[in-house]
Amino acid sequence: MRQGMQPGDMSPGPNMTMKHKTPDQLEEMHFRSVLERLSPNQGAQMLRYGWQREGVISLAQGEGSCKTPDFIADAAYKALQDGKTFYAPALGVPELRQEIANYYEHLMGISLPTSRIFATGSGTTAMHLALTSILEEGDEVVAVTPIWKNLLGAVELTQSKIVQVPLEAQEKGWQLDLEKLFDACTTKTKAILIVSPSNPTGWIMPEHEMKEVLEFARDRNIWIIADEVYHRLTYDRPYAPSFLEICEPHDRLFSVNSFSKSYAMTGWRLGWLVGLAESESVIRDIALYDNMGPPTYAQYGSIESLRHGEAFIADQLKLWKINRDKLRAYFDSKGNILWPPSEATFYSFFKVEGEPDCLSLAKRLIDEAALSLAPGCAFGKCCSGWLRLCYAVSEDKMDEAIKRLDTVIG
Numbered sequence: 001m002r003q004g005m006q007p008g009d010m011s012p013g014p015n016m017t018m019k020h021k022t023p024d025q026l027e028e029m030h031f032r033s034v035l036e037r038l039s040p041n042q043g044a045q046m047l048r049y050g051w052q053r054e055g056v057i058s059l060a061q062g063e064g065s066c067k068t069p070d071f072i073a074d075a076a077y078k079a080l081q082d083g084k085t086f087y088a089p090a091l092g093v094p095e096l097r098q099e100i101a102n103y104y105e106h107l108m109g110i111s112l113p114t115s116r117i118f119a120t121g122s123g124t125t126a127m128h129l130a131l132t133s134i135l136e137e138g139d140e141v142v143a144v145t146p147i148w149k150n151l152l153g154a155v156e157l158t159q160s161k162i163v164q165v166p167l168e169a170q171e172k173g174w175q176l177d178l179e180k181l182f183d184a185c186t187t188k189t190k191a192i193l194i195v196s197p198s199n200p201t202g203w204i205m206p207e208h209e210m211k212e213v214l215e216f217a218r219d220r221n222i223w224i225i226a227d228e229v230y231h232r233l234t235y236d237r238p239y240a241p242s243f244l245e246i247c248e249p250h251d252r253l254f255s256v257n258s259f260s261k262s263y264a265m266t267g268w269r270l271g272w273l274v275g276l277a278e279s280e281s282v283i284r285d286i287a288l289y290d291n292m293g294p295p296t297y298a299q300y301g302s303i304e305s306l307r308h309g310e311a312f313i314a315d316q317l318k319l320w321k322i323n324r325d326k327l328r329a330y331f332d333s334k335g336n337i338l339w340p341p342s343e344a345t346f347y348s349f350f351k352v353e354g355e356p357d358c359l360s361l362a363k364r365l366i367d368e369a370a371l372s373l374a375p376g377c378a379f380g381k382c383c384s385g386w387l388r389l390c391y392a393v394s395e396d397k398m399d400e401a402i403k404r405l406d407t408v409i410g
């Protein structure tokens with residue numbers, strides 16, 4: 001049983017079911033022993049707990065409340081009608097790979113050959129493809145935290161070890177001490193994992209720090225795995241700096257991306273991966289044995305999102321900025337809440353003075369205020385006491401959520 005949880009509090013997920021078995025029982029069942037060692041997923045447990053309660057406003061999950069725009073859905077529907085219902089190449093239909101190349105050219109002015117671009121069945125799948133192409137049992141991955149829990153789980157599944165390097169929360173924003181990052185690397189370090197913009201903090205790694213990381217990684221033959229899924233969710237610039245802008249084609253880099261957040265397509269399960277020049281055949285092999293590529297018809301929807309999605313991104317950001325400012329004004333009025341400023345994503349990662357136990361606070365919020373937030377301890381070792389709130393909802397919902405929050409922390 002996890003810290004702070006009571007038996008019967010939550011319906012068990014796969015992870016908890018495993019934990020109810022003794023190692024002997026597991027061995028008897030012939031499941032992989034690594035599953036017994038996966039770190040607990042307190043965020044997922046709390047999410048399920050919130051789902052069980054009537055009338056809960058859930059700001060615990062990382063997605064916007066807008067449905068996918070019609071021009072994207074229509075294109076996928078047309079593709080279905082046109083018979084785009086057959087197997088397609090495992091790395092994506094050529095039109096989509098080309099459209100992703102065009103997107104980078106228009107947005108960042110960088111030229112990427114389609115042989116380095118792989119369409120995937122989600123950002124999560126892109127991450128798994130990248131990790132499983134390089135990690136072996138016993139490797140170490142140095143990850144900047146707080147970090148989206150699923151990425152830690154994805155590394156753990158490869159039987160590599162995660163070494164966490166926490167950002168520091170300062171009044172002016174989250175900061176990374178690069179020396180700490182470099183000191184955490186050993187001869188076993190295979191990769192540095194950086195999520196920028198970060199889920200949950202909204203921290204953006206500045207380009208000059210990216211350059212230092214790249215130099216360090218080049219010297220040590222360490223891979224950089226850059227999760228850039230939130231690169232368009234920026235309030236003060238058109239996009240967040242990308243490792244793709246500074247890396248050469250042969251640098252050991254994987255950049256993970258997704259259609260989920262920018263284009264309100266979380267349920268489509270579509271993403272992409274950009275790899276180094278030598279990676280195409282390796283990623284193709286793994287993709288073939290994985291899902292043989294993303295759904296064919298859906299890829300035609302995502303082509304339209306890249307071609308015509310800019311206005312939609314801007315509209316979403318406008319709404320999220322209103323909510324962000326509302327929340328900032330509310331927190332400022334309380335005086336007992338630390339929310340280091342961030343210029344990206346749709347998350348507030350905050351801490352309430354005098355509330356060190358984020359699991360019990362998250363549970364109280366559900367029980368007493370019907371408001372579900374994600375507990376900070378789900379985002380790494382450093383994050384006990386923090387909460388993550390996703391403000392990508394309607395203004396009315398945001399107003400109601402603030403009222404509910406106030407009944408517990410006010």
Ligand SMILES: Cc1ncc(COP(=O)(O)O)c(C=O)c1O
Pocket residue numbers: 062122123124125148195198199227229257258259260266269270271
């Ligand atoms: C940092 C990060 N990477 C990847 C993903 C996965 O995105 P997708 O929906 O494409 O699997 C998420 C989803 O929340 C995320 O927060």
